[in-house]
Amino acid sequence: MTVSPTWLYAKAALTGLTRRGSSPADVRLPPEVKSTRALVDREHLAAYGRVCGFRVGDELPITYPHVLAFPAQLALLTGRGFPFPLPGLVHVANRVARTRPLLASEPLDLRVRLDDLRPHERGWQFDVVSTASVDGVEVWVDVSTYLRRERGAPGRGGGPVGGEGSGPGPERGGPPMPTAVWRVGGDVGRRYAAVSGDRNPIHLHAVPARVFGFRRAIAHGMWSKARCVAEFEGGLPDACAVDVRFKAPIPLPGQVDFSITRTGDGWRFSLWSRRPHLEGVVTG
Incomplete structure (x- = not known):
C-alpha cells in the first residue's frame, strides 16, 4: 500500500507535539529498513530537470534517485520508533555516490535506513542512508546528515559547527570568483516540492517560514545541490x-x-x- 505524502506530512507536524525528547540514555534510532522498487516516470524526470536545470535524457541526474527514495525516508522519520520531532530538524550535509551512470529505463530497488546516531555540540546528528540497486548490484548511495538541536547537548562532536554539519571543508579567504550569477525565483520552493514530495512549509510560503526564524520562504537544500550538479552535466565521471x-x-x-x-x-x-549557502566537492 502506498502512503500519501500528505498524510506523512500531517504525521510529521504532529511529532512536534508528541515527541518532546528523551534522556540521552534513551535515544535510539529504529533498526527498520524501508524497501521499494521505483520505475522512472519520464514526465516526472523531465519536470525535475526543468526545475533543477538538467537536460532531458536517458541518464538520470546523480541527485534524482533522492526524490524517488524520499517517501521511504519520510516514512522512517515519521515512524513510531524515531525519537525526535521533525519540525526543527536541520539538513546539514548530503553525499551521493554512484558506481556508474543510472538509466531511466532501469528499475531501481531502493532501501532506506537510519544510521550513526552521534552526539554533536548542539544536540544530535544522524544519517538517513538510501541505496539503489539494479539486478541485485548496488549502484548508488545517498547519505543525508541531519542535526537535531537540543539544550543540554550530550557531548561534543560532529565537526565544525559553522557549516552546521560534516562535509567538505570551508572555502578559505572569502567569497570565490563567481562563475555564474543565478536569480532564484520565489516559486522555486513550490516547484521543487511538486517534483520531490518535500512539502516542508518553510520552503513554500513566508508565514510558516517565519515561525522558524526566516523572513521569507527558503530554497530546499537538495534543490540547491541539484542546481549546482546540473552545471557539471555531461562532465561527471x-x-x-x-x-x-x-x-x-x-x-x-x-x-x-x-x-x-x-x-x-x-x-x-x-x-x-552575502554569506556562503553551500560548499561542495566532486570526486571521481
Whole structure:
C-alpha cells in the first residue's frame, strides 16, 4: 500500500507535539529498513530537470534517485520508533555516490535506513542512508546528515559547527570568483516540492517560514545541490561522488553566485550571496 505524502506530512507536524525528547540514555534510532522498487516516470524526470536545470535524457541526474527514495525516508522519520520531532530538524550535509551512470529505463530497488546516531555540540546528528540497486548490484548511495538541536547537548562532536554539519571543508579567504550569477525565483520552493514530495512549509510560503526564524520562504537544500550538479552535466565521471555541506538558507526570491574550481582529483564548488549557502566537492 502506498502512503500519501500528505498524510506523512500531517504525521510529521504532529511529532512536534508528541515527541518532546528523551534522556540521552534513551535515544535510539529504529533498526527498520524501508524497501521499494521505483520505475522512472519520464514526465516526472523531465519536470525535475526543468526545475533543477538538467537536460532531458536517458541518464538520470546523480541527485534524482533522492526524490524517488524520499517517501521511504519520510516514512522512517515519521515512524513510531524515531525519537525526535521533525519540525526543527536541520539538513546539514548530503553525499551521493554512484558506481556508474543510472538509466531511466532501469528499475531501481531502493532501501532506506537510519544510521550513526552521534552526539554533536548542539544536540544530535544522524544519517538517513538510501541505496539503489539494479539486478541485485548496488549502484548508488545517498547519505543525508541531519542535526537535531537540543539544550543540554550530550557531548561534543560532529565537526565544525559553522557549516552546521560534516562535509567538505570551508572555502578559505572569502567569497570565490563567481562563475555564474543565478536569480532564484520565489516559486522555486513550490516547484521543487511538486517534483520531490518535500512539502516542508518553510520552503513554500513566508508565514510558516517565519515561525522558524526566516523572513521569507527558503530554497530546499537538495534543490540547491541539484542546481549546482546540473552545471557539471555531461562532465561527471561515470563513477563519482558529490559531497556538500549546507551552510545558510537561500531566501526566496534571491540571487546567488555560483563558483567552480578545478582541484587535483575533481572540483570544488559553492553558492554565495552575502554569506556562503553551500560548499561542495566532486570526486571521481
